[in-house]
Amino acid sequence: MQKQRIEDYALIGDCETAALVDRAGSIDWLCWPRFDSDACFAAILGTREHGHWQIAPERAGWSASRRYRGNTLILETRFETGDGVVTLIDFMPPRGNYSDVVRIVRGEAGAVRLRMDLTIRFGYGHTIPWVTRLEDGTLRAIAGPDMVVLRTPAETHGEGMSTVSEFTVAAGESIPFVLTYGPSHHPCPNPIDPFLALEETESFWSDWAGHYDPDALNGGMRLAPHWRDAVVRSLVTLKALTYAPTGGIVAAATTSLPEWPGGPRNWDYRYCWLRDSAMTLYAFMSSGYFEEAEAWRDWLVRAMAGSVDQMQIMFGLAGERRLLEWKVEWLPGFEGSRPVRIGNAAAGQLQLDVFGEVMALLHGARHGGLRESKEAWALQRSMLDSLESLWREPDEGIWEVRGPSRHFTFSKVMAWVAFDRCIRSAEEFGLDDAPLDRWREIRDEIHRDVCSRGYDPAQAAFVQSYGSPHLDASLLLLPILGFLPDDDPRIRGTIEAIERELLVDGFVLRYRPAESVDGLPGDEGAFLACSFWLVVAYLQVGRLDDACALFERLLAISNDVGLLAEEYDPRSGRQLGNFPQAFSHVGLVTAAHRLGQALASQRAEPPQPAATAVHARSP
Numbered sequence: 001m002q003k004q005r006i007e008d009y010a011l012i013g014d015c016e017t018a019a020l021v022d023r024a025g026s027i028d029w030l031c032w033p034r035f036d037s038d039a040c041f042a043a044i045l046g047t048r049e050h051g052h053w054q055i056a057p058e059r060a061g062w063s064a065s066r067r068y069r070g071n072t073l074i075l076e077t078r079f080e081t082g083d084g085v086v087t088l089i090d091f092m093p094p095r096g097n098y099s100d101v102v103r104i105v106r107g108e109a110g111a112v113r114l115r116m117d118l119t120i121r122f123g124y125g126h127t128i129p130w131v132t133r134l135e136d137g138t139l140r141a142i143a144g145p146d147m148v149v150l151r152t153p154a155e156t157h158g159e160g161m162s163t164v165s166e167f168t169v170a171a172g173e174s175i176p177f178v179l180t181y182g183p184s185h186h187p188c189p190n191p192i193d194p195f196l197a198l199e200e201t202e203s204f205w206s207d208w209a210g211h212y213d214p215d216a217l218n219g220g221m222r223l224a225p226h227w228r229d230a231v232v233r234s235l236v237t238l239k240a241l242t243y244a245p246t247g248g249i250v251a252a253a254t255t256s257l258p259e260w261p262g263g264p265r266n267w268d269y270r271y272c273w274l275r276d277s278a279m280t281l282y283a284f285m286s287s288g289y290f291e292e293a294e295a296w297r298d299w300l301v302r303a304m305a306g307s308v309d310q311m312q313i314m315f316g317l318a319g320e321r322r323l324l325e326w327k328v329e330w331l332p333g334f335e336g337s338r339p340v341r342i343g344n345a346a347a348g349q350l351q352l353d354v355f356g357e358v359m360a361l362l363h364g365a366r367h368g369g370l371r372e373s374k375e376a377w378a379l380q381r382s383m384l385d386s387l388e389s390l391w392r393e394p395d396e397g398i399w400e401v402r403g404p405s406r407h408f409t410f411s412k413v414m415a416w417v418a419f420d421r422c423i424r425s426a427e428e429f430g431l432d433d434a435p436l437d438r439w440r441e442i443r444d445e446i447h448r449d450v451c452s453r454g455y456d457p458a459q460a461a462f463v464q465s466y467g468s469p470h471l472d473a474s475l476l477l478l479p480i481l482g483f484l485p486d487d488d489p490r491i492r493g494t495i496e497a498i499e500r501e502l503l504v505d506g507f508v509l510r511y512r513p514a515e516s517v518d519g520l521p522g523d524e525g526a527f528l529a530c531s532f533w534l535v536v537a538y539l540q541v542g543r544l545d546d547a548c549a550l551f552e553r554l555l556a557i558s559n560d561v562g563l564l565a566e567e568y569d570p571r572s573g574r575q576l577g578n579f580p581q582a583f584s585h586v587g588l589v590t591a592a593h594r595l596g597q598a599l600a601s602q603r604a605e606p607p608q609p610a611a612t613a614v615h616a617r618s619p
């Protein structure tokens with residue numbers, strides 16, 4: 001039986017990997033040393049026996065509340081018990097030679113008896129390590145290529161196949177636990193000072209978040225304070241999903257959190273999609289973070305180096321191409337949602353929209369003042385050479401359907417975007433070797449094709465694919481992309497049709513899975529990125545009140561520490577899918593900034609936040 005919901009988790013990380021901590025102080029997910037490495041704690045996809053690390057009051061009857069310390073990724077869980085109060089401080093210091101998880105228990109009042117339970121299972125919950133105590137008291141767990149060491153002044157002992165500690169923390173005391181990863185053929189990593197690491201980690205995140213500049217691309221916006229907080233939390237989360245050594249950005253920190261409880265729509269998101277990354281970078285740039293944009297552009301050039309015919313829509317963290325998909329037979333999955341998948345077969349798909357997303361990002365980067373890169377422009381030109389014939393092909397589309405390929409309307413629109421943005425870059429920035437006449441012809445031809453084959457006059461709306469009667473929420477992006485003017489009846493018609501057909505209790509489905517053949521059985525939740533796109537679409541057509549109301553509704557479903565998964569089920573009120581998901585947080589940042597601009601231009605006041613308080617109780 002699964003004990004936690006997806007929204008019960010908070011994220012800590014060191015910009016190379018990340019861990020999920022539940023409300024009861026249990027780390028139930030951690031892949032070491034990279035986001036895409038095997039997990040050593042996989043309880044979230046199975047049981048506690050698949051690996052977890054819990055520190056919590058020993059006796060039942062406690063209640064807990066938590067928050068991030070300021071604008072950092074340092075998580076503070078405050079346990080209140082009949083005997084006193086303690087705060088559990090969890091963080092991962094920015095990576096030194098090795099990667100650490102630091103947990104400090106600080107006594108606030110009275111004296112609280114706590115229990116630590118460390119169950120390491122390398123290989124996604126499979127492999128029980130060999131645990132030995134070294135002369136200096138360090139506990140070392142090794143199996144195959146992996147080594148994890150635990151250092152703490154608290155006494156520990158073995159219980160079954162776990163390491164346990166029972167200890168008391170009184171007001172004013174602090175007891176640290178440091179878990180460090182290293183390759184098993186290395187000597188034991190040197191100890192770190194957990195208290196110094198706490199100071200350094202706090203400075204790292206506070207400095208980074210302190211550079212947030214909402215006016216970086218478009219000046220003069222009016223952001224409500226609670227919108228600003230939500231944006232900064234989203235940016236910190238996006239930064240935490242960025243793999244610092246290469247600049248690659250993972251779509252989420254997890255694999256196989258289900259898009260529907262008990263269903264098979266479970267995917268591995270610990271890779272770098274060009275689409276998700278391009279949108280993330282746009283959110284970074286609009287917030288003043290250009291270093292990340294430059295690092296990603298260089299990552300892109302390296303990942304795509306070689307023949308553009310071998311281009312992929314996604315890569316590994318360092319640009320790896322083989323992301324073979326397999327099923328973890330021994331993991332029962334979150335609430336029995338099987339299969340648990342590692343790798344992602346979508347890497348082999350044709351998804352034409354990524355051409356447009358990459359070109360739009362690189363065009364925006366030029367406007368943002370990013371240094372010109374000859375390699376990037378050469379790459380763009382050869383991508384267009386390839387798109388010149390490819391755009392006529394059917395593809396798997398933005399949603400990566402596993403059913404038959406089709407002529408997805410959004411894919412064609414993004415092919416139009418690809419040519420349009422390159423033409424504009426060449427015109428505005430005087431870039432060389434641009435066959436502008438040819439590009440303009442193709443751009444116009446694609447536009448005509450979409451308007452005649454992707455539009456259904458009977459519904460007064462653009463449809464999911466040529467000739468299909470079904471709707472698709474990706475088409476909410478048409479106005480912001482500038483495909484047609486905002487006041488064009490086809491744009492308004494599409495928004496209204498999507499409101500009629502794809503809204504569930506005010507949240508947007510990306511499409512109706514039962515109607516649109518996506519090759520998968522079962523249902524799924526409302527897609528949060530699409531719901532944020534509707535906020536922006538409302539703004540484009542002048543529906544400011546609807547935009548504000550929907551944005552507030554979306555903020556209200558983020559969890560107690562401001563995090564969002566990929567999807568949401570309005571009926572059960574639960575978050576669904578991988579977590580936290582970059583796409584959702586990008587949607588939040590973009591929608592907040594657009595709202596801020598709209599309010600400023602109309603001299604309107606932002607709304608007040610809806611009050612929420614979340615407390616956990618011991619079982």
Ligand SMILES: OC[C@H]1O[C@H](O[C@H]2O[C@H](CO)[C@@H](O)[C@H](O)[C@H]2O)[C@H](O)[C@@H](O)[C@@H]1O
Pocket residue numbers: 251267268269273275276344345346398399400401402583
């Ligand atoms: O729905 C089927 C597909 O679901 C995943 O793709 C989704 O996540 C991607 C990463 O965030 C996103 O780029 C894509 O637009 C989404 O549809 C999964 O990764 C695919 O393998 C799967 O076919």
